Structure formats: structure tokens, C-alpha cells
Amino acid sequence: MKSVPARTLLAAGAGAFVLAVALYVVYAVIHPANWTLDPVDLAVYRSGGLIVREVRPDFNPKVYAPLYQWGGYGNLGLKFTYTPFAAVVFAVVSFIPWGWLPHLSVAVNIVALVAALWFTFRGLGYSGRVRAGATLLAAGAVFWTEPVIRTLYLGQVNLVLMALIIWDLTQPDTPRSRWWKGFGVGIAAGIKLTPLVFIPYLLLARKYRQAAVATAGFAFTVLVGFIIQRHASVKWWFNGLFFQGGRTGFTAWSGNQSLRGLIARLSGSIAGSGKEWAVAAVICGVVGLVSAAVLDRHGHQMAGLLAAALTGLLLSPISWDHHWVWIAPAAAVAGHYAVRAWRTSRWHAAAWAALGVAIIALYGAWPGSLWSEPTDLGAFSLGVIWQPPQTDPLTYYQHGDQPSYVEYHWYGHELLTGNAYILGGLALLVLLAVAALRVRRQPIPAAEADHPPSRRDREASQPA
Numbered sequence: 001m002k003s004v005p006a007r008t009l010l011a012a013g014a015g016a017f018v019l020a021v022a023l024y025v026v027y028a029v030i031h032p033a034n035w036t037l038d039p040v041d042l043a044v045y046r047s048g049g050l051i052v053r054e055v056r057p058d059f060n061p062k063v064y065a066p067l068y069q070w071g072g073y074g075n076l077g078l079k080f081t082y083t084p085f086a087a088v089v090f091a092v093v094s095f096i097p098w099g100w101l102p103h104l105s106v107a108v109n110i111v112a113l114v115a116a117l118w119f120t121f122r123g124l125g126y127s128g129r130v131r132a133g134a135t136l137l138a139a140g141a142v143f144w145t146e147p148v149i150r151t152l153y154l155g156q157v158n159l160v161l162m163a164l165i166i167w168d169l170t171q172p173d174t175p176r177s178r179w180w181k182g183f184g185v186g187i188a189a190g191i192k193l194t195p196l197v198f199i200p201y202l203l204l205a206r207k208y209r210q211a212a213v214a215t216a217g218f219a220f221t222v223l224v225g226f227i228i229q230r231h232a233s234v235k236w237w238f239n240g241l242f243f244q245g246g247r248t249g250f251t252a253w254s255g256n257q258s259l260r261g262l263i264a265r266l267s268g269s270i271a272g273s274g275k276e277w278a279v280a281a282v283i284c285g286v287v288g289l290v291s292a293a294v295l296d297r298h299g300h301q302m303a304g305l306l307a308a309a310l311t312g313l314l315l316s317p318i319s320w321d322h323h324w325v326w327i328a329p330a331a332a333v334a335g336h337y338a339v340r341a342w343r344t345s346r347w348h349a350a351a352w353a354a355l356g357v358a359i360i361a362l363y364g365a366w367p368g369s370l371w372s373e374p375t376d377l378g379a380f381s382l383g384v385i386w387q388p389p390q391t392d393p394l395t396y397y398q399h400g401d402q403p404s405y406v407e408y409h410w411y412g413h414e415l416l417t418g419n420a421y422i423l424g425g426l427a428l429l430v431l432l433a434v435a436a437l438r439v440r441r442q443p444i445p446a447a448e449a450d451h452p453p454s455r456r457d458r459e460a461s462q463p464a
Helices: 006-030 040-053 084-093 101-123 128-142 146-154 158-169 183-191 194-204 208-228 230-238 259-267 271-297 301-315 321-341 346-362 393-399 413-417 420-441 455-461
Strands: none
Touching: 006 128, 040 084, 040 101, 040 146, 084 183, 084 208, 084 230, 101 128, 101 146, 101 158, 101 301, 101 321, 128 321, 146 158, 146 321, 158 183, 158 194, 158 301, 158 321, 183 194, 183 208, 194 208, 194 271, 194 301, 208 230, 259 271, 259 420, 271 301, 271 420, 301 321, 301 420, 321 346, 321 420, 346 420, 413 420
């Protein structure tokens, strides 16, 4: 990208991004509303915030109850499954009228996608118009991936949290920002627990100050929860609600693209697959976090950060399809390494470019009509994981885990497509582990890898 004129790159990026968003708007206008927007998760967030404020909304009369005893939203009875601190944050959001909130959520998530990629390219050493062009080009390329579109569809917060984490960890180490770098990770973990994976990653990468600040940030969110929602905090932290993944839905459902979901589907049981999952999680966690730390310590900060995020997605008991928005910066990083390798090895450049294309294709928001009739899942954003038949979540809520559920009887291509995100994630983890072994054998100074040396660093390195 750096060899392309900045003005040309910026124009191409702006065109690609505007086209992607325009297609989304056009599709939303000419199709039924529930094909592009059904913000049930946003409604759950708002309901949690209203419970904190002790306000009963007209559209959801069941909301007037203690936070974790609330009957849930909609026909599925979707419960509030986030931390007490998250409910406090959503209490602020709940002041926005519901008539505006879903559309505002779409706009905020689109901005968050661009911001996450903007900070990604900062971590890769880009600046100025080249960085702006690369950001917009990448945003246009990944906009129509299923995790991104699904986040818009449900009113989720994954893109916002991802942008917060990448912004936090790619800040330059200046005296002004160094003392609180990592605090954003702690705040993100206080809303959804999965970002806690970045704390051991920072420790292994020998970024002890950042790990301590992230831990302090997370502790701050817990303290705020106890101050404002004491009874809910006791129930959440001391009664083990934070570890009950089944409260969020059917663990073996297609939408759960984590190792826990994969192993449960292969085993034919949720409760009967716990030991196998524990072994797989330990292996995955060690390989993923060590690889992330090695990559980071040898100058590939964004690759290390993505390896840690990928490890968190695989380890979490529940990683819904929309949690996989981290494939957006992953595709951007693959594109960066393709461009960087172009001058030295066309084969390596082609391999990196193929990886980026494969990520976008595997996680693409392919039309559901390619293999099935439109459903309430949103006909335009089903992706490959929704190709096999799935059990209706309402059936699970009514009857619990049953050996007759269709996910336990997939065969052939259903096993591949229904677990595609996990299999793709495992393949990426293997590639990152191999890359970590390679850079460990050939140490690269941090200033010469993803972060070009600053003018001050170059001047300091000159002999007196």
C-alpha cells in the first residue's frame, strides 16, 4: 500500500467503502425491515439499563424485576447475561428513545468498524492519507462479512469493544499515555468477560505495566457494579452466574462458534463433553497465548494482538457468530503483510493476499437463498454456518438438552459448514503458531517490524 500514491489509495478506499454502505442501505430499503434489522440484543441491553433505573418500558412489561431474575425479552425470553457494570453502562444508553436507538446503533457500529481498522493500521505503522485510504479500503472489503452484518442486525456491541481494545493497545508509548495504557482493555472486559484474555497475553509479552493497568480497569468496573448494583453484583460474582454459559442460549446451537460448541456437537451432549473441552481449551490457550506473546515481543504487535483475540474466541464457552468481528482486522493485517512481501517475494505476497481473501470468503455474509428459504435470521446475512439444519432455540429453552437435536446428527459437509468459523479460527491459530516459531528463530527488533522508528528514535541512534 505504501508504494501506491496516497491520493489514489484514498480515492479507491473511499469508493469501496461508500459502495459497501450504499448497497447495505439499498438492500434495507427494498426488503422487509426484519431482513436487515432485528435488534433483540439491543433491546436486552436497554432492558438491563432500565432495570438499573427502575423504569418499566411499555414494549417490555416483564422488565420490572431484579437484573438476573428478569423473565427475559421476546418469545425466546432472552435474559440479561452481562455484568452489573454493563447494565450501568446501558442505563445511560436507555435514555435514548427506542424509536431512534436501533438506527443509531447501526451508525455507531459502522463508525466503530472504521475506527477499529484505523487503529489497526496505526499499529501497523501507517499514517496520513495512506492510513486513511487503507482503512477505508479494508472497511469496504470486510463490511459484508457475516459477523459485521450480524452485529448491525442484532444491535450488538462487539465492534465497539473491539475498537476500544485496539485503540488502547496500539497507543504510542509516550509519557502521556503510558501510565493508563491497558485501561480500555479492563473496561471492555468489565462489559463482556472475554477480553480478560488480553491480560495473560500482556503478561507473557512482558508488558507488565499494561497488564496491571488492565487489571485495575477491570477491578474498577467490578467496584462500580457493587456500588450501584450491590445485590446483582453479589449474585453475579459470588453465585457463579458469570460462569454459566448456558444462560445465554443453547451451547450446541450453530450460532455458538467456539471450541465448547464444536465439541458438544461432536459428542452429542453438552454435559457429557466437559472433560474433552477442558483438555482442548488448555492446549489451545497455551499455544495461542504463547504465540501471541512471541509475535508481540518480536515486533509484530498487531499479529500478536489478533492471536490473543482469536484465542479468546476459541476458549470462551459461548462465541456467537457476531463475536467473530475480529476477522475484520485479521483480513487487514493479512493485506498489510501481502503488500510488505511484494518487493521481496511475489509468492509470499500472493500467499498473504490469498489468506486475506479466504478470511473474507469464509466469514462472508452470503445470501441465505443460496441454500434455503429466507428466515427470521435475516436472509442476506446467514453465512456458511447457517447452511446445516439447526434446532429451534425455543425448543431448547422448553425441554433442555436432548439427544435428538439436529446439531448432534450432522454429517458430511454439514460438519464443515456448521463449524466453519471454528475450523477457520483453528487454521489461523496454527498459522500464527508457525509464524511465531519462525520469528523466534530470527529475532526482529520491534522498531523494524510493524512499527517504523520515529524521527526521535533515528536521531537518538546516531553516533554523537
